[in-house]
Amino acid sequence: xxxxxxDAGHLRAFLERIERLEEEKRAIADxxxxxxxxxxxxxxxxxxMRKIVSIRRxxxxxxxxxxxxxxxxxxxxxxx
Amino acid sequence: xxxxxxDAGHLRAFLERIERLEEEKRAIADxxxxxxxxxxxxxxxxxxMRKIVSIRRxxxxxxxxxxxxxxxxxxxxxxx
Amino acid sequence: xxxxxxDAGHLRAFLERIERLEEEKRAIADxxxxxxxxxxxxxxxxxxMRKIVSIRRxxxxxxxxxxxxxxxxxxxxxxx
Amino acid sequence: xxxxxxDAGHLRAFLERIERLEEEKRAIADxxxxxxxxxxxxxxxxxxMRKIVSIRRxxxxxxxxxxxxxxxxxxxxxxx
DNA sequence: TCAGATAAAATCGCGC
DNA sequence: GCGCGATTTTATCTGA
Numbered sequence: 001x002x003x004x005x006x007d008a009g010h011l012r013a014f015l016e017r018i019e020r021l022e023e024e025k026r027a028i029a030d031x032x033x034x035x036x037x038x039x040x041x042x043x044x045x046x047x048x049m050r051k052i053v054s055i056r057r058x059x060x061x062x063x064x065x066x067x068x069x070x071x072x073x074x075x076x077x078x079x080x
Numbered sequence: 081x082x083x084x085x086x087d088a089g090h091l092r093a094f095l096e097r098i099e100r101l102e103e104e105k106r107a108i109a110d111x112x113x114x115x116x117x118x119x120x121x122x123x124x125x126x127x128x129m130r131k132i133v134s135i136r137r138x139x140x141x142x143x144x145x146x147x148x149x150x151x152x153x154x155x156x157x158x159x160x
Numbered sequence: 161x162x163x164x165x166x167d168a169g170h171l172r173a174f175l176e177r178i179e180r181l182e183e184e185k186r187a188i189a190d191x192x193x194x195x196x197x198x199x200x201x202x203x204x205x206x207x208x209m210r211k212i213v214s215i216r217r218x219x220x221x222x223x224x225x226x227x228x229x230x231x232x233x234x235x236x237x238x239x240x
Numbered sequence: 241x242x243x244x245x246x247d248a249g250h251l252r253a254f255l256e257r258i259e260r261l262e263e264e265k266r267a268i269a270d271x272x273x274x275x276x277x278x279x280x281x282x283x284x285x286x287x288x289m290r291k292i293v294s295i296r297r298x299x300x301x302x303x304x305x306x307x308x309x310x311x312x313x314x315x316x317x318x319x320x
Numbered sequence: 321t322c323a324g325a326t327a328a329a330a331t332c333g334c335g336c
Numbered sequence: 337g338c339g340c341g342a343t344t345t346t347a348t349c350t351g352a
């Protein structure tokens with residue numbers, strides 16, 4: 001078997017892994033849309049919900065950042 | 081329990097479902113990145129890989145579209 | 161003449177170009193709507209027409225993508 | 241020549257008109273992007289420019305609305 | 321830093 | 337006429 005065919009087989013495997021993962025990603029994105037639609041059907045305002053989710057995500061990111069900084073400080077103290 | 085607290089609980093449940101799904105989505109996106117990185121490490125050209133994936137996705141989309149138009153045609157015939 | 165006024169004049173010129181182009185774009189969008197309306201009046205199914213247009217656009221896009229990937233391949237070969 | 245073939249020819253003509261118009265629309269959209277890119281290269285903030293364009297568009301719409309209302313009033317007066 | 325991909329918001333057209 | 341789904345446009349985000 002030539003090097004090329006081995007490479008091609010390898011490449012194909014990579015592509016298939018990627019495509020399977022992209023499909024899963026799309027499925028989850030659809031699930032998210034469905035939840036928003038369901039919430040809308042229950043009377044909630046989707047736009048506001050998205051804002052809440054976005055703010056909470058920023059909060060979570062901020063918390064992570066702060067924890068990282070704290071760890072850096074603690075590490076610096078440990079070395080001091 | 082007041083209507084408000086019930087509604088709030090409901091909203092909270094929706095938000096938590098969404099946030100869990102978004103986290104899963106992010107995890108999968110990371111997986112995809114890892115696969116590309118691994119392929120790159122094996123010597124493949126990421127740009128070319130992305131193009132291939134994109135073209136194959138267009139094929140799939142087109143097939144879907146064609147199935148949809150077939151359904152629309154059939155529905156139109158049914159109404160005729 | 162101050163830098164500010166020059167800049168402002170420049171900005172104004174950009175904005176006017178954009179607005180003129182947007183108006184042209186809107187006019188064309190209206191024309192498209194009119195054609196669909198006319199076709200509908202002649203008895204054609206707009207939904208099906210839109211699907212056909214969409215599928216043909218995908219064909220064109222795919223052709224473009226394929227040309228692009230060919231160029232990328234050739235460029236990659238040139239660098240090899 | 242059957243009715244069907246005439247219809248098909250007609251349909252084809254509609255589709256071609258639409259596709260030609262869509263291409264023009266796309267070309268203009270590209271022009272707009274280029275203007276923004278050029279403005280960006282001159283140091284302007286694209287996001288702010290978009291906001292300005294959007295606000296001016298709203299103003300223009302508002303003016304149009306007000307003129308329409310004025311005309312309706314005037315017409316009502318003429319009939320009174 | 322920049323373009324290109326992705327996600328979000330706005331808009332439009334259709335059916336009820 | 338109005339909500340709903342589909343398309344289009346805008347904004348954000350990522351990776352080269």
